[in-house]
Amino acid sequence: MEKNLTTDQIQEVLHKLSSFLEDSKAQWDSENPEKKAWFSVNKGVVIKATIFLISVTDNLIQFVENIIPVGSDKKAAVLLITAKLFDYISAQAFPIWLRPFVPVIKEVVVSVIISNLIEFIVQKYKAGYWKTEKENVK
Numbered sequence: 001m002e003k004n005l006t007t008d009q010i011q012e013v014l015h016k017l018s019s020f021l022e023d024s025k026a027q028w029d030s031e032n033p034e035k036k037a038w039f040s041v042n043k044g045v046v047i048k049a050t051i052f053l054i055s056v057t058d059n060l061i062q063f064v065e066n067i068i069p070v071g072s073d074k075k076a077a078v079l080l081i082t083a084k085l086f087d088y089i090s091a092q093a094f095p096i097w098l099r100p101f102v103p104v105i106k107e108v109v110v111s112v113i114i115s116n117l118i119e120f121i122v123q124k125y126k127a128g129y130w131k132t133e134k135e136n137v138k
Helices: 007-031 043-065 071-093 096-127 133-137
Strands: none
Touching (some): 007 043, 043 071, 043 096, 071 096
16 A cells, blocks of 8 residues: 655655756756757757756656655656756757747657656666666665
């Protein structure tokens, strides 16, 4: 039987997720001090953003494992934080002419790619193919 969180625990989880998001934004900014692209797509930034989002998704899956008891809530939290991070990165990485298409791109990236990536990563952890950070520290 899965445990339900109290109102105070829910507020604590929301605070932790918010902190994770802000830390991820700060990490992106520190690793990618490049200027905004106005007219051309910077392929290097797109590749860096893709790798960064995959890495953050993996870290976030491990992060929510101990703070959210219900699996569907874990996935929803990971998708929400990843979507907000995508918004932050795309505002910097996409040229001005591509911005009207950001909602469609976001839908494909978050709802299709990241959603399936979450399932893939979780199955690998459950099957024991990948070790969590805690297991690697031992």
